[in-house]
Amino acid sequence: MSLRLAVLAMLDLEPASGYALLRRFQNSAGFFWHTSHQQLYKELHALHAEGLIDCAEVEQDGKPDMKVYTLNERGGRELDALLAAAATPLKIRDPLLVKLFAGRRLPPSELLAELERHRDQHRRTLATYEELVAYFAAAPAERRQRYFFPQQTLRMGVLYEQAWLQWCEEVIAGLPRAAG
Amino acid sequence: MSLRLAVLAMLDLEPASGYALLRRFQNSAGFFWHTSHQQLYKELHALHAEGLIDCAEVEQDGKPDMKVYTLNERGGRELDALLAAAATPLKIRDPLLVKLFAGRRLPPSELLAELERHRDQHRRTLATYEELVAYFAAAPAERRQRYFFPQQTLRMGVLYEQAWLQWCEEVIAGLPRAAG
DNA sequence: GGGAGCATGTAAGTAGTTACATGATTGA
DNA sequence: TCAATCATGTAACTACTTACATGCTCCC
Numbered sequence: 001m002s003l004r005l006a007v008l009a010m011l012d013l014e015p016a017s018g019y020a021l022l023r024r025f026q027n028s029a030g031f032f033w034h035t036s037h038q039q040l041y042k043e044l045h046a047l048h049a050e051g052l053i054d055c056a057e058v059e060q061d062g063k064p065d066m067k068v069y070t071l072n073e074r075g076g077r078e079l080d081a082l083l084a085a086a087a088t089p090l091k092i093r094d095p096l097l098v099k100l101f102a103g104r105r106l107p108p109s110e111l112l113a114e115l116e117r118h119r120d121q122h123r124r125t126l127a128t129y130e131e132l133v134a135y136f137a138a139a140p141a142e143r144r145q146r147y148f149f150p151q152q153t154l155r156m157g158v159l160y161e162q163a164w165l166q167w168c169e170e171v172i173a174g175l176p177r178a179a180g
Numbered sequence: 181m182s183l184r185l186a187v188l189a190m191l192d193l194e195p196a197s198g199y200a201l202l203r204r205f206q207n208s209a210g211f212f213w214h215t216s217h218q219q220l221y222k223e224l225h226a227l228h229a230e231g232l233i234d235c236a237e238v239e240q241d242g243k244p245d246m247k248v249y250t251l252n253e254r255g256g257r258e259l260d261a262l263l264a265a266a267a268t269p270l271k272i273r274d275p276l277l278v279k280l281f282a283g284r285r286l287p288p289s290e291l292l293a294e295l296e297r298h299r300d301q302h303r304r305t306l307a308t309y310e311e312l313v314a315y316f317a318a319a320p321a322e323r324r325q326r327y328f329f330p331q332q333t334l335r336m337g338v339l340y341e342q343a344w345l346q347w348c349e350e351v352i353a354g355l356p357r358a359a360g
Numbered sequence: 361g362g363g364a365g366c367a368t369g370t371a372a373g374t375a376g377t378t379a380c381a382t383g384a385t386t387g388a
Numbered sequence: 389t390c391a392a393t394c395a396t397g398t399a400a401c402t403a404c405t406t407a408c409a410t411g412c413t414c415c416c
Contacts, residue, residue: 035376038377062385064383064385
């Protein structure tokens with residue numbers, strides 16, 4: 001039910017095409033919700049079939065046509081109904097930590113390489129989030145206010161990436177190293 | 181595939197019953213892998229049917245019989261094969277952040293209550309993890325070494341809970357409050 | 361007598377992944 | 389000409405959740 005909630009919440013801020021939503025789910029919103037284009041388009045079709053969002057086909061030059069979806073009044077009510085329920089805690093399933101849990105079975109060099117890969121990825125993601133923070137900080141007051149809550153989720157993204165980065169660095173530093 | 185990996189990795193440390201594994205997935209290992217008893221028992225049946233783990237029925241007095249599973253040699257090879265693949269990054273789907281993203285549609289009092297509930301939960305979880313850290317720190321050297329990698333995952337659990345706690349406190353402090 | 365913890369399971373339904381599929385434009 | 393970006397979709401499969409199910413012991 002939460003993909004539905006995430007999509008409705010995004011469309012509540014501004015109308016968007018499936019592709020535009022997808023980019024957000026893979027970038028800024030990627031911190032709190034992940035999805036694939038297959039799932040997203042299916043959900044958009046379902047929401048449209050249920051009359052919760054409106055669809056307008058827009059022609060573009062040099063680019064394929066796109067379908068722009070807008071939250072309508074019924075969709076707003078559905079969104080409010082979903083929001084009324086308590087948020088269940090995130091259920092974590094982290095492949096890297098599972099791998100590290102069994103780390104004693106792996107050659108240290110491979111573990112090190114894996115940790116460095118993740119560390120670099122977290123550095124990049126943190127940099128992206130910090131750019132977004134700066135972008136919002138420089139935005140006009142109206143926009144800053146409209147995006148007050150999204151900015152709070154972004155703040156968690158920053159804290160999350162910082163925690164991972166610190167952890168990767170700590171573990172790399174403390175790893176028993178193979179004799180060279 | 182990662183539930184399989186998580187189960188094999190746990191049984192690599194020591195034999196256990198489904199119920200014992202379940203408690204770990206809900207407590208100490210709950211940080212990096214979440215599962216239900218339905219999924220877990222199904223996976224144990226599958227692993228046993230494939231000859232990757234051995235099963236011994238153990239009678240207990242005052243308690244129901246239990247099935248104790250042990251990783252065998254083939255299971256060890258399967259574990260190593262799964263570990264050889266790169267760990268894909270965790271895919272986050274966090275209902276609380278989705279709810280907060282749409283926070284402007286909610287009454288501030290309800291948001292506050294939700295955040296306080298999560299803050300309290302994170303405090304409790306952090307306390308649990310810190311107890312486990314202390315427990316490991318006091319363990320004999322042999323055990324400390326055997327559990328070196330599990331302890332690293334626990335460290336991430338602590339950093340993660342601290343980040344969430346900080347975030348909950350920040351957001352609560354910055355929330356526009358309703359007139360009393 | 362009731363609830364919590366121990367210990368296991370099946371079945372039905374929903375959500376998510378992987379694979380397959382198309383076709384235009386822009387830049388290296 | 390090759391890869392990337394834009395933009396959308398279907399189908400098959402796997403993983404996960406929710407609901408249903410049993411039964412014993414210990415403690416209040």
